[in-house]
Amino acid sequence: MKTAHRYSIWILPLWLLVSSAGLAADLAPETRWADPSSVELDVEFPGEGYHANWELFRCDCGDLLVRAELNMPGDTEKGEILLIGGKAVLTRGFIHHKEEAAASLDAAALMMQLALRLLERSAPAGPTQIDGSADVDVLDEINHIYLDTGSAEGGFQAPWSVGGKITEAGDTRRKFDLNFAFSIRVGNEIREASMRLKGVAEFADTEFPVSAANDLAEWDLNWRNPGDAMPVEAQTLGQLRAQIKAGAP
Template sequence: MSRIVTRLAALAATWALAGAAMAADDIDAGTGWHDPVANVLDVDFGDGSGFHARWSYFHCECGDVLIRFEQGAPEGVTTGEMLLIDGQVLAARGDIAQVDDLETVLQAPLLMLHLSFGLLERAVPEGPSAIGERRHRFSASDNLNAYRLESGRYSGTFDAPWKASGQAWSGAESRRRFEMDFTFTLRDDQGGEDESTITFSGGQDYRPGAFPMQEESSLEGWKVQWISRNETVAHAAESGLTLGALREQTGQTR
């Protein structure tokens, strides 16, 4: 009987390992953390402001990005959608479109997106394919060098010592979940130091999928702002404007 129990235990362990391997094999080994087709990011800032954000990102093969906003603060909740088209022009609707300069609204979700990607790549350089169903604990830190973030138009510096720690796991086929705390040092002009923490949680979907908006999608009621032309004030989209037509305009101005 003891031999049977031992054999069953060995088989169970083998099946568990095989299951973890299968979960890890659903994403190509060369896929990076920055390659999802869609992802959701929840961010809490440990500065006592009460600000919380949930941003949903959809990445088009053409290079466009659609971001859906849900930002909470003591004064209320802000929602809306923003399109970044070819890195040249912004289109937005909802609460977030009420500001004059749409680019000021874009900075936070893009910086936090690339910060989470970069920290995951530092902590789990093997990429999402290395993560199976079992929760994988990770960490990365530096006591001497600041963490420097470059994300195209925007950049940021987080002083040392800093540390990122958390866990990641497979939520379903070609999808990954993670939770992460990023603690870094704040320094003021008088030489004072303080510690701050940003808490991330999110999900990433690496399955090929359709972009939520189509060429014929109407942009009437949206605000438009050409950042490639250094516009600082958004204007109402012209009557009859579609996503396809706006994409054509970006091609004409390259």
């Protein structure tokens, strides 16, 4: 098991990172877009060749698992990122950017927030509003979009727009294909840009893909913030979770 320090997010264009529930077979009417148990998210970023595919899984215990495939010109990276107790960031599978993989958790979290925020604006009544399919056509000239993971921030100034389609993909799944258009400042110049976000949000209770008995030696250990670091005696993910909860070695 290796311990590394936190580094800046490496997969997203820098402008993005500058500040500017368990259910039964059918969705409950009060289900919100912010409530998925898992999200498959594919993002095509502005610029030639910038693309990411993430699978995000939420655990009832509070942990977050991200399976990532990240592409930029001349480089492709795959791996898994696991946030334990909001403090420990475990990674495995990354090769080319191994030392920076833990920090890329924020990239996935920011993009998931953006996708769910756009879905909320597109269908304010929530996932149950989608019966069959619904076209999306939203223009907002007033309200900015603010994103915050707790350790990274992002934002998009108004005006912005989103178009596309949201489709019912089963009782508890909603498929979306959205084109998000916005403006960015490059020096003194304002440029138009867009990104495509598509995927599937699952709102049913699903089993977390990583067992608490998983061997900690299979992962590289990082800490989300330097002040969270502690000596680790745990041998499994479940033991690490318990140690972090207790707040002591």
